[in-house]
Amino acid sequence: MDDVPPGLAEHPDRLRWNAKYGDAPALSSAHPLAERALALPLPDGGVLDLASGPSGSALLAAAAGRRVTAVDISEIALDRLGAEARRHGLDSLITPVQSDLGAWLPEPPGYALVLCTGFWDRSVFERAARAVLPGGLLGWEAFTEDVRRDRPRIPAEWCLAPGEPASLLPDGFTVLHEADDPRTAKRRLLARR
Numbered sequence: 001m002d003d004v005p006p007g008l009a010e011h012p013d014r015l016r017w018n019a020k021y022g023d024a025p026a027l028s029s030a031h032p033l034a035e036r037a038l039a040l041p042l043p044d045g046g047v048l049d050l051a052s053g054p055s056g057s058a059l060l061a062a063a064a065g066r067r068v069t070a071v072d073i074s075e076i077a078l079d080r081l082g083a084e085a086r087r088h089g090l091d092s093l094i095t096p097v098q099s100d101l102g103a104w105l106p107e108p109p110g111y112a113l114v115l116c117t118g119f120w121d122r123s124v125f126e127r128a129a130r131a132v133l134p135g136g137l138l139g140w141e142a143f144t145e146d147v148r149r150d151r152p153r154i155p156a157e158w159c160l161a162p163g164e165p166a167s168l169l170p171d172g173f174t175v176l177h178e179a180d181d182p183r184t185a186k187r188r189l190l191a192r193r
């Protein structure tokens, strides 16, 4: 990535995740939600991968011929994604955006698929849902409050409350799939607009 955007240099999320990625494997595999969503009918349009990390999901979507916008606060994650995209000849399809999702706004006209796995923020979810094109899909996975039984240091605001995120979907969405995994204390949602 080019220079770190103003305002992110000391951002605690950036510092924390850059430190984590310093020791992590180069790329995460494509998320099962991405695999599931990309196998379903989708309208024309791009894919938005929020809190993408060094995302195998973004690569999978690009390999399926979709333009992908990958947003993350960590330049280490986005640089790794960029390197892997170049290795596969997919870099022209992937636009990395280094941004704090708390302040980020999706660009019109919207996306055929909006995906976010491993991140939770209610206001981001609401903006993300509005960025789904008619007929498009929204895929999300995040911790539920159950995770705090074993990992009490995870803040409650990073966790889905009962019924979320489906309860926060705007009118016009249909839930296609919703499942809790008690082993990981994560909930998964796939919904069509």
Ligand SMILES: C[S@@+](CC[C@H](N)C(=O)[O-])C[C@H]1O[C@@H](n2cnc3c(N)ncnc32)[C@H](O)[C@@H]1O
Residues within 6 Å of the ligand: 013, 014, 017, 018, 028, 031, 050, 051, 052, 053, 054, 055, 071, 072, 073, 074, 077, 099, 100, 101, 102, 116, 117, 118, 119
């Ligand atoms: C648990 S990882 C998930 C990565 C990927 N989506 C996956 O499923 O493997 C969380 C990601 O959220 C990003 N992140 C954390 N806080 C953020 C913020 N405020 N704005 C943008 N990205 C953020 C981190 O850099 C990290 O890549």
